[in-house]
Amino acid sequence: MAFCSIFVPNFMLQAVVRSEPGLRERAVALIQGDPPSCRVVAAGNEAIRQGIRLGTLKQNGEQAAGVEFRSRSQLLEGTAHAALLDIGWSVSPRIEDTAPDTIILDVSGLTYLFASEKAVAEYLVQRSVECGLMPQVAVAANADAAWIAARGFCGITVIESGKESEFLALLPVSVLSPSEEMAETWDRWGIYTCGHLSRLPILELSERFGQEGVRLHTLARGAVSRSLLIVEPEYSFTETMELDDFVEELDPLSFLLGRLLDQLCARLASRSLGAAVLHVRFDLEPSFEKASDLRKESFRRKSAPIFHETDIEFPVPIRDSKMLLKLLRLHLQAKAPSAPIRKIALTAESARPRSLQRGLFLPSFPDPEKLELTIARIANLVGPHNVGSPSLPDTHRPYAFQMDRFDVAENVAKSQTRCRDVSASKSWEPDVRACKNFRIFRPPIPLTVAMHAGRPISIILHGQRGEVRAASGPWRTSGDWWGKKPWDRDEWDVGIHFPSSSGNVNKLLAAYPRDGIYRLYRDSLRSRNGQDSLSRDNWLMQGIYD
Amino acid sequence: MIPKIVTLRWHVESMLAGHISRPFQYSDRQAVKMVSTGIAEIDALTGGLPRGSLTEIFGPPGSGRTTLLMASLAARTSASEVCALIDAHDTFDPHTAAASGVNLKRVLWVRCRNIDHALRATDLLIHGGGFGLIALDLSDVSPRTVRQVPLNAWFRLRRAVEDTPTILMAIEQESNAKTCASLVLQLSSRETRWPRTATAESVRSPSWGCLLDGWTSSAEIGRSRVKAAPLPWSQENVISIRARDNRTEFQTQTVGHYCRGAINPYPSGGAPQSR
Numbered sequence: 003m004a005f006c007s008i009f010v011p012n013f014m015l016q017a018v019v020r021s022e023p024g025l026r027e028r029a030v031a032l033i034q035g036d037p038p039s040c041r042v043v044a045a046g047n048e049a050i051r052q053g054i055r056l057g058t059l060k061q062n063g064e065q066a067a068g069v070e071f072r073s074r075s076q077l078l079e080g081t082a083h084a085a086l087l088d089i090g091w092s093v094s095p096r097i098e099d100t101a102p103d104t105i106i107l108d109v110s111g112l113t114y115l116f117a118s119e120k121a122v123a124e125y126l127v128q129r130s131v132e133c134g135l136m137p138q139v140a141v142a143a144n145a146d147a148a149w150i151a152a153r154g155f156c157g158i159t160v161i162e163s164g165k166e167s168e169f170l171a172l173l174p175v176s177v178l179s180p181s182e183e184m185a186e187t188w189d190r191w192g193i194y195t196c197g198h199l200s201r202l203p204i205l206e207l208s209e210r211f212g213q214e215g216v217r218l219h220t221l222a223r224g225a226v227s228r229s230l231l232i233v234e235p236e237y238s239f240t241e242t243m244e245l246d247d248f249v250e251e252l253d254p255l256s257f258l259l260g261r262l263l264d265q266l267c268a269r270l271a272s273r274s275l276g277a278a279v280l281h282v283r284f285d286l287e288p289s290f291e292k293a294s295d296l297r298k299e300s301f302r303r304k305s306a307p308i309f310h311e312t313d314i315e316f317p318v319p320i321r322d323s324k325m326l327l328k329l330l331r332l333h334l335q336a337k338a339p340s341a342p343i344r345k346i347a348l349t350a351e352s353a354r355p356r357s358l359q360r361g362l363f364l365p366s367f368p369d370p371e372k373l374e375l376t377i378a379r380i381a382n383l384v385g386p387h388n389v390g391s392p393s394l395p396d397t398h399r400p401y402a403f404q405m406d407r408f409d410v411a412e413n414v415a416k417s418q419t420r421c422r423d424v425s426a427s428k429s430w431e432p433d434v435r436a437c438k439n440f441r442i443f444r445p446p447i448p449l450t451v452a453m454h455a456g457r458p459i460s461i462i463l464h465g466q467r468g469e470v471r472a473a474s475g476p477w478r479t480s481g482d483w484w485g486k487k488p489w490d491r492d493e494w495d496v497g498i499h500f501p502s503s504s505g506n507v508n509k510l511l512a513a514y515p516r517d518g519i520y521r522l523y524r525d526s527l528r529s530r531n532g533q534d535s536l537s538r539d540n541w542l543m544q545g546i547y548d
Numbered sequence: 549m550i551p552k553i554v555t556l557r558w559h560v561e562s563m564l565a566g567h568i569s570r571p572f573q574y575s576d577r578q579a580v581k582m583v584s585t586g587i588a589e590i591d592a593l594t595g596g597l598p599r600g601s602l603t604e605i606f607g608p609p610g611s612g613r614t615t616l617l618m619a620s621l622a623a624r625t626s627a628s629e630v631c632a633l634i635d636a637h638d639t640f641d642p643h644t645a646a647a648s649g650v651n652l653k654r655v656l657w658v659r660c661r662n663i664d665h666a667l668r669a670t671d672l673l674i675h676g677g678g679f680g681l682i683a684l685d686l687s688d689v690s691p692r693t694v695r696q697v698p699l700n701a702w703f704r705l706r707r708a709v710e711d712t713p714t715i716l717m718a719i720e721q722e723s724n725a726k727t728c729a730s731l732v733l734q735l736s737s738r739e740t741r742w743p744r745t746a747t748a749e750s751v752r753s754p755s756w757g758c759l760l761d762g763w764t765s766s767a768e769i770g771r772s773r774v775k776a777a778p779l780p781w782s783q784e785n786v787i788s789i790r791a792r793d794n795r796t797e798f799q800t801q802t803v804g805h806y807c808r809g810a811i812n813p814y815p816s817g818g819a820p821q822s823r
Contacts, residue, residue, distance in 0.1 A: 394643065
C-alpha cells in the first residue's frame, strides 16, 4: 500500500494568488474583517520580510512599502480546493478530502504507469502548478505519515516503508495539530519534535493526556494504519471570481474570462474530460435608478441580486480555453449583460471527449471545434435560429421543417459505417434523381386569381395581369383541425404567362420570368371567414418551380 | 541590335538564377479533380464540377438552376460529404431537396436575408474548411444588387477555395464572377410538359384537367477553364435536361452555333437559326 498527500501551504493566500498570477512574484498579504479593523490573516514570504505580521491591523501593515493587500475570499478558496481534488482524481479514484488545504490519495499500483513513487509525486506537482497551486507532496506507506510529512517537509518527500518514525522524528510537534493546552505542556517539558514525543512512554502519556495523547504519540511514530474516507468524484467544474471594480466592457471582461477558462480547462485536462455545456453566470450591479431610490422601504429591504445567466452547449466536448473564450465572446456579443458585472461564475458540465478516427479514404470533414466557432460567427450575423441542419418533422403540414444542430461527429460516424457497407458491396452508384425542384417564397405572396368553371384562368400579381396557360389541381390538403393551428388549402400548379403589353412587366420580370410554373394555393380557412373567392386575401403564391 | 526587352529578360533571369528556374515560362497548374453534378448529361458536357474552383450557374427564374443545385447536393451528400447552402433570400425547400435525394443531415443551411450576410457567411465557411460543396444561392437577389458586388469579392472567394477540395458554386440570374469562375453554365427553360390524364380524356373534362409532368431546361457552357479537350465547332454545347417525378430523361440536341469562351447566342455573321 502507498499513500500520497498533497498539502498546499498558506492555502488562503495561494487561493487568491491563483486567480491573479501576477501577484506571485510580489509581496502579498490577506486581510479579513470590516474596516477599519481589518487584520492580516495571511502573508507571503516576501511580505513577511517587508515587516508584515499576522494579526496586525491593515493600517499598520500599509507602512510596509510594496506590499499588496487583498481580501480573503472563501469563494476562491472553494474553487482552489475543487482544483486540488481534481488534481488528485487525475491519478487516482480513491481520494480522502482531509482538509481544505490537504488531500490524501491511494497511489497503490501506480508504479505500473509511472517509473516510481517519486515520479507520481512529480507528476502531481506539475499538475498542481498548471492549476495555479504550489503544493508540498509526500508519499508514505500509511496515510497519516504521508499527511504529516507533506505538512512538515517542503517539496517532494518519499518515505520508505518502515522508516516513518525516522523521517518524522525531525518535524516539530506543531504538525500534529495538538490542542493549545497540550502544546503548552509539551513546550514546558521540552518536547519540541515528533522524535521527542515518540520516545515518551505511552502508558504515562495516556494517563496524562488520555486517548488524544496516545493518538498523537502514534502519529508521531508514523504507525497509524487506517483506511481512507473516500469522496465521490465530482463532474462539475466551477471557477468564480469576485471583482473589486465593476466591469462593463467586453474587452476587460474577456481578459478575466480567459483567466478563468484557463484554470477550468487545466482542471478538465487533468481529468481527461471536456466541457460539454458551459454555464455562465454574472452577478450584476443594481441599476443607478434603483440605487438612488430614497424611499424608506428600499433602505430597510436588502436589494435582491440581479443575475445574467446563459448556457452554451457544444456539439463535442471542448477543453481548449482559447476556443471556449472565442465562443463565449461571440455569445456575449449577441446577448450582452444589461448592467456592470461584479462577480463571474463559470461552471462546466464535463463529458468524455469524443474521439474520431478518420480513414484514409474517407471524405474530409470540418474540424468539430473549428466548425462550432464558424457556426457561432455565422449565428451572430444571421441569428442563431437561421443556421443549422434542416429536418422534416413527422407531420403532414405543408412545408413544415425544423432547424437542428449541425453535428459533424455524427456525420463522420455514419460515413464510416457507410464506407464499410460500400466496400462490402460490389458496385455502388449515388441515388440521384432530377426531380421537380421548388423555390419557396417566405412569406407567401398574396395575389388575385380569377376562376372559371372551377379553374384559375388569370392572376393579378403586383398589379400585373398574367394569363394562366395551364393548371393542375386542386390538390386539397388539411389537418390539425383539432389543434390551435389548423390548415385547409387547395393547391394548384399553374403555368403563367405575363404578356409584354404593360409597362410594368419589365419591372416584374426582374423577379418573375415571362413564362414560369408556380404553385398557388387558396387558404380555405380564410375564405370561410366570409371572404369571396376573388378576394386577394385568399390566394397566395407559395413558390416557383426552377 | 538587341532589343531592350531581350536584355531586360536576360538580366531578370540572371538575377533569379539559382532561386527560380525559368521565371518567364508558364506552367500549367495541377490537374483539377472533377466530381459529378448529379446529372449525367451535364457531366458529359462539362466533365463535372471542379474541386477547388468557383463554378457559376446563372439563368432566369424557372430555368432549372435549383434542379441542378439539388442534384449536386444530392450527389455530394450521397458520397458522404458535408455541404453548405448559403441561402441569400431564404427560398430553400427542404421537402423537395429530400425528394431529390439530398441527405439533409449533411447540409448546413444558412438562411440569410441580404447579400452581405450571404457573402460573409460564405467566406467564413470556406476558411473553416472541410466542406465538399458550398453553394451560394443568389437566385432571388435582384440582378442590380448582385452587380454591385465588387469583382475583388469574387476573386477573394476564388482564392480562398483554391487548393482545397471544396467546390464553390454560385447560383445567380446573371453572370457576375467573370474571370474568377473556372466554369460558367447558362441555363434556360424550354418546354413544359402538361400531359392530360387518362381520366380527363375519357370523361371530356375541361381542358385544364392535366398534371404537371415536368419541363425541359437547356444548359450552355459560357466559360470552362477546366475542360482540356477542344470542342468541335459543329456541335452545340447545349444539352437538354428533362426533369420528371422520380426519374430523369436526358437528351442532346443541335440547336445552333456556339462561340467558345463567351455567351453569344448569335452565330457569327447572322441571326440565330430558327429552332
